[in-house]
Amino acid sequence: MLRIYFTSEDLARVRVAPGPDFLWEISNSVQTLQRRDGTRVFGQWRQWARPRLSDSGRLLSSLLPPHGYSPDFLTPTTGDRGSLQAAVDTLMSAPRRRLRADLAQLAASRHLPNWASPLAVGDTASLRRLGRAVHTYHLEALAPFWQHIHAHIDADRTLRLHSLRDGGTEGLLSGLGPQFRWRPPVLEVAYPIDHQLRLRGRGLTLQPSFFCWPTPITLADAELPPVLVYPIHHAPDWARPARGGGRAPDGTGPLGPLLGHTRAALLREARDGCTTVQAARLLEVTHPAVSQHIKVLRAAGLVTTVRNGGRSFHVATAQGRALLDTADAAEGIGLR
Template identity: 65%
Template sequence: MLRIHFTPEDLTRVRVAPGPDLLWEISNSVQTLQRKDGERVFGAWRRWARPRLPESRELLSPLLPPYGYSPDFLTPSAGERPTFRAAVDALLGTEPARLRAELARLARSARLPGWAASLARGDTETLTRLGDALHAYQARALVPHWRQIRADVEADRARRLRDLMDGGTEALLTGLGPDARWRPPVLEVTYPVEQCLRLEGRGLVLQPSFFCWPTPTTLADGALRPVLVHPIRHTPGWSAPRTGPGPLGRLLGQTRAELLRATGTGCSTVEAARMLQVTHPAVSQHMNVLRAAGLITTVRTAGRSFHLATAEGRALLAAEEHRP
C-alpha cells in the first residue's frame, strides 16, 4: 500500500500534468512489454512491438524489470520537461553518485548485465548508448501510436479537471479509480510494497499515463518532486495499424504530417530524422515548407535547429485529433 499524506497546503497544490510524459511512457511501456497481463488492452501492441525492438530491449529491459523496483533516474521529468530531447538530457546528466546508489538498489532485486557497472560509474560511452536506445525505442514503439497516446491522455486530463471544477481537490483524488481511496488527509493507493510519501507542502503532480498498468506508481525516493502516475482509459482497438495516411497526411503529405506532429511537443532536426528514418537534409527541406506556411517556428542554438509548432500548427493538429 502507498500512503500519500497531505497537509492543507498540499491540497491547494495538486495539479494534473498537461500531457503525456515521454520518459514515463517509455518506462511504463518497457515494463508492460515484458508482462502478460492486460492482454485485452496491450496484447496486439506487444505482438507488434517485440520484433521491432531487439537492440533497444536489450539495453532498457534490464533497467526496467516488469515487477518491483526500477531506478528513479530513468524518469526525471515529472511532466516538466517540454521536449523529448530535454527529458533525455536530464536523464543522461544524472550525477554518478545517484547512478551508483540506484543501480545498486536495483541489483539487490534483479540480475544486471555487465555493462551496468560502467553505467553506474557514469561512463560517457555507456550513457550515450542508453540515450540512443531511448531515442530508438521512442521512434519504433511509441511514435507510430503517439496520436492515440496523446489523445487518450488528454481525454483523461479533461475528466480530471472536470472533477476538480465540479467537486474540488477531494473529488479529483476520489476519482482516480478503484485503486485509490481518499481518507483525509491520506490518499491510499494499491501498491506492491509498503511506502509512505509525505508531501509536506510540496504538492502533488497527477500524471496520466497510457502505458501505466495495472495500478498507479510513483518514485521510490520520497525526497524527489512528488508525482503519482496513474492508468487511464484506452480507446478500443487503439493498436490497430493505420489504413492510409489520414486526413493530415493527405493534405500535407505523410512525411510533412509526421514532422508537424513531432513539432507539437518540439523536436530537433536530429530527433526528427531519427524518428522518421529520413536524412537530415530531407527534414530541413520539409521544415522549410512548414515554416513558410506559418505552421512551425525554428530556433537555432549551439549549432542545432529546434522546431516547435506555432498556434496555427497546433490548431491543425488539434483539428485532426478531434475529427470523428
C-alpha cells in the same frame, strides 16, 4: 497499499501534468512489454512491437524489470522534459550519486549487465548509449502511436480538470478511480507493496500514463519531488489498424462524413470536454445520435473518448482543436 499523506498546503499544490511524459511512457511501456497480463489492452501492441525492436529494447529491459523496483533516475521529475531530446538530455545529466544509489538498489534484486557498472559512475559513453537506446526504442515502439497516446492523455487531463472545477482538489482526488480511496488527509492507492509518501507541503503531480499497468506508480525515493503516475482508460482495440486502410471511394478520406452543422457543433462542445448526456442536451438531439456523430469524429482523429464512472467523456484532439481554430480564424477574417 500506497498511502499519501496530505497537509492543507499540499491540497493547494496538487496539479495534473500538462501532457504525456516521454520517459514515463518509455519506462512503463518497456515494463508492460515484458508482462503477460493485460492482454486485452496491450496484447496486440505487444505482438506488433516485439519483432520490430532492436537491441534498444533488451538494453532498457535489463534496467526496467516487469515487476519490482526500477531506478528513479530513468524517470526524472525535474529538468526540461517538453520534448524527447530534452527528456533524454535531462536523463543523461542525472547526478552520479543518484545513478550509483539506484543501480546498487536494482543490483540487489537482479543481475545487471556489465555495462551497468560504468553507467553507475556516470561514464559518458555509457550514458550516451543509454540515451541512444531511449531514442531508438521510442522510434520503434511508441512513435507510430504517439498521436493516439497524446490524445488519450489530453482527454484524461481534461476529465480531471473538470473534476477539479466541480469538486475542488478533494473532488479530483476522490474521482481518480477504483484504485484510489480518498480518506482525508490520506489518499490510499492500490500498490504492490506497502509504501508511504508524506508530501510535507511539496504538493503532488498527477501524471496520467498510457502504458502504466496495472497499478499506479510513484518514485521509490520519497525525498524526490512527489509524483503519482496512474493508468488511463483506453479502448482494447487501440492498436488495431484502421479498417480498409485506403481512401474512401469518393476520395474525401475520413473527413468526408464530417460535413454538417450537428457534427461541427459537437466538435465545438468537445473542445472543452463534454459527456454524451451534456452534448445531447445542448444540441437538442438524442443520445444515440450523439454517439453516432462521435463515432465519425473519432474515426477521423478529431475526438477521443474516455470513460469514467459509467460516463463517456468526449474531448477534441489536437487535430480537432486545430480544425476549430482554423474555422474560427476564417470566420474572423470574413467578418472584417
